[in-house]
Amino acid sequence: MPTYTAPTKDQQFILHDVLNISAMDVPGYGDLDRDFTNAVLEEAGKLASEVLAPLNPVGDKQGCKLENGVVRVPEGFKAAYDQMAEGGWMAMDMPEEYGGQGLPYIMHTAAMEPMVSANMAFNMYPGLTHGNMAAILAHGTDEQKETYLPKMCSGEWSGTMNLTEPHCGTDLGLMRTKAEPQDDGTYKISGQKIWISAGEHEMAENIIHLVLAKIPGGPEGVKGISLFIVPKFLVNDDGSLGERNSLSCGGLEEKMGIHGNATCVMNYDGATGYLIGEMHKGMRAMFTMMNEARLGVGLQGYAQGAVAYENALGFARDRLQGRAVTGTEHADKPADPIIVHPDVRRNLLDQKSFVEGARALVYWSSSMLDRGHLSNDKDAEDMMSLMTPVIKGFLTDKGFETCVLAQQTLGGSGFTQEWGLEQFVRDARITMIYEGTNGVQALDLVGRKLGLNGGKTVMAFFDMVKTFIKENEGNEALKADFLDPLKEASKDLQAAGMYFMQEGMKNPNNALSGSYDFMHLFGHVSLGLMWAKMAKAAHEALDNGAEDKEFYETKLATGRYYMARPLKMTGTHLARIQSGADTVMTLDAANF
Structure with a gap:
């Protein structure tokens, strides 16, 4: 276990x-x-x-x-x-x-x-x-x-979000769920939603569904979507629960992972709903929930990687197999623990350096979210809008990869249920899919977020990196191991952005075929910036005589690994981006 x-x-x-x-x-x-x-x-x-x-x-x-x-x-x-x-x-x-x-x-x-x-x-x-x-x-x-x-704050009631339908997921403009206006100001919601996490369960007295639907006569496509509160049980004027609403769970999905969560088919048969926000402006309201959910899914990605790494590390310290290539390290044992082997260490450091860098990125991003909400900082809000697809897409891709690496550390044991690693792999897999697949995140990043505010927001990110490097360029403890690699990686990111500006105008496929690589390139630079910040903090703690010297030295060693190895992938991603769309688009659909 x-x-x-x-x-x-x-x-x-x-x-x-x-x-x-x-x-x-x-x-x-x-x-x-x-x-x-x-x-x-x-x-x-x-x-x-x-x-x-x-x-x-x-x-x-x-x-x-x-x-x-x-x-x-x-x-x-x-x-x-x-x-x-x-x-x-x-x-x-x-x-x-x-x-x-x-x-x-x-x-x-x-x-x-x-x-x-x-x-x-x-x-x-x-x-x-x-x-x-x-x-x-x-x-x-x-x-x-x-x-x-x-009631939701207390946990007495719970909540969901209802977007996807059997025939449409990403393209919500194809939605068929209808909301018929009633004389009393309510709406009758009719339609079917699928893949609704926590859509039905016994843990809360009431479940408050947020449901996207179209009011007849509204604009076509996503411009005609509205958002409705549809409670499982209607709520009386005094706050008590009334009669059961006309909605039901029509089935549960059999899934690869997250078995403990109820993934429901929800049927709405003239259920009473209440408009939330403006009519035909439902996507704006739903994206308040979606954007937070995407940050939460990014956290899920690295958090699953974190627990998988913890268990892989424990196994690597205990499992005895072979001897260190440079000579026996534990002569009192029949073999050395596998953590002595360079490739096992490479595997573990890939996991460790990602998890710790990702944690810093998500916490930093949460502080930006607070700046936007609590200080009404529009620039911070825009920065979070830019970073959201990077956090969701990159951290879940790498989080799943981290779980697989952790499973690999255990060898055959990782493939068995007894050790639990295979569950982490299965559970982490969904993070790359729900709340907008990672391919969609990459398209959102390149197609929408790079042009946010006329490109001013992405330039603000570049300036943030440049400013950090410039402010610390006199710090010799940081320069070679952290600042120089970060500068090189940032140049790769800027070169990719320039390629999109120059070639994307000629042929949009040149930009879109490189969008996934760009998301990962951006992710690596973001983690590189976080590791540079962590290195600075670790050096300052050591300079100030920190008691736990080993903790901070370990941080520096882990950061040096990330900057020297994983961060170098920015050059590969740039090369792939600059290869353009010709090789991607050359085959006719029939020839695949």
Whole structure:
């Protein structure tokens, strides 16, 4: 059975040594001192390791069952859900007036990481609820907020998002679900939605669905989509639950992974719905939830990689196979542990350097989200818009790859259920698909986000990298190992952007055929920047006489590995981008 220990020390390092959050000019950050964040993260880690992690294989083996229209979740899930709700973990960053704790989003991110690592399928239930609440908070009326948010913050009610239909996923303009206006201001929602995570279960008294549908007579395509609140049970004027709404779970998907989460077919048969936001502006409201969900999925990617790495490392330290090529290291044993072998170390360092760099990127991004929401910083919001497809696409691709590398570390044992690595691989696979496939993320990055604000936002990213390098160019401890590789990688990214500007105008396929490589190139540069920032923080801690010298020296060694090896992939991605579209588009469809 796999183990899990929350990376509290690493989390604290990023929050305080790297980001120095308590000194940031963001409302609420001044209260986030080391003692406070450590207390929160210690408790989050304890819940994750002691309660959620043991349920992960249980949920995988038992799965969910649909019985007479009710979804039965795996054993132990309901008790864990109640414990999570009682601890106030459902709504850490929601306003206090609705029962939340009013903390910045970055604390929600940091607290959720260990829970996602411990049990990704379980965490999807509160995770979908959180995104649902964010959409209602941003776009709902005062009455809607007062009706739904307090019960969702407490965990008494949960939430979902309903987009996909059997005939349309990415192209939502093909949607058929209808919303017929009623004389009382409500709508009758009719249609079928598929792949609805947490769409039906027994853990909450009510489930609040956010459903995309078209009002007859509206504009064609996505411009005619509206968003509706459709509760499982109607809510009376006094807040009590009324009659069952006309909606039902029509089936559960049999999936490769995340068996503990109910992935439902939802049927709406004239269900009562309430418009949220403006009519025909549903995509704007839904993307409040979608964008948060995409950041959350990026976290899922590296968080699954993190728990897989932890277990691969433990195996590599214990498994005895062969002798070190430079001579026996453990003469008292029949063989040396496999961690002495260079290729095993390469494998483990690929995992370790990615996970730690990705964690820094997601926490930094959460601080940008807070700047946008709490400080009304438009530039920070735009930066997050640019970074969202990179975080979702790159971190889930590499997170899945990390799980596979961890599985490979165990050899044949990694292929068996006993060790748990194969579950991490299966669970991580969905992150590359849902909330917009990674191919769509790459197209969004190149087709939309590069041109955001006339290209000013991507230039702001380049300037951020240049500024960091320039401000630290006199630091000899950073220059050769961190600043020079970062500068080289950043030049590759700028060259790719220039290629798109020059060749994409001539033939759009030149840009789109290189979009996936560009997403990965951007991801590597982003992690390179994070590692340079972490290296600076580690050197400063050592210079100031840090007690745990080994911790900071390990950070530097891991960062040097990333800059010397994984970051060099930027040159490969650039070469692929500059090869253009001819070889990609040359075959007729019939010749594939």
